[in-house]
Amino acid sequence: EPEVTQTPSHQVTQMGQEVILRCVPISNHLYFYWYRQILGQKVEFLVSFYNNEISEKSEIFDDQFSVERPDGSNFTLKIRSTKLEDSAMYFCASSEAMGDTEAFFGQGTRLTVV
């Protein structure tokens, strides 16, 4: 069964460092997303990406964040100059079409900023 894969599963970084979280969406999917879940809190939408550009972003997704699809298979989330409050589980998702019934989620990358 096709799945969204994320690497690494856990990343520890020092405050102020840059991190790149990687995702491989399902191969025929066209829409890609990043969500974040701070421990014990809601899953929050960060950004959606289609046709090589951001199509929607939340207020959380400020200049510290960027996304990229560097090749035909990967979708990355870069966090520049990480802060303690960036510690969270980051989920990548993909869907075949807009308004599709299901966005498939990856297993998540747990980011710990120390």
Added chain:
Amino acid sequence: GEDVEQSLFLSVREGDSSVINCTYTDSSSTYLYWYKQEPGAGLQLLTYIFSNMDMKQDQRLTVLLNKKDKHLSLRIADTQTGDSAIYFCAETRGYQKVTFGTGTKLQVIP
């Protein structure tokens, strides 16, 4: 903006039915979902319902939607210990953003 609310915790005995409730505010919601998250794991889509339906049954799962009251529920029949997890209600207008609830932690007591 959109908001989705759930109770935080539910405890049931193995073999009983579980009912997890959710309310949402966006009357334009077109799809409503239930996701399951086991400890340390990702989000697994359990089931979904279109906003023009009021009930959907899928094996042990029954979803009820009251669109007038913007209330969604998930019933799990014959709850098993493997059902222990956090259950997230979520909605979308069919655009790109899915709005999640706070999650309900289901504890199944053997």
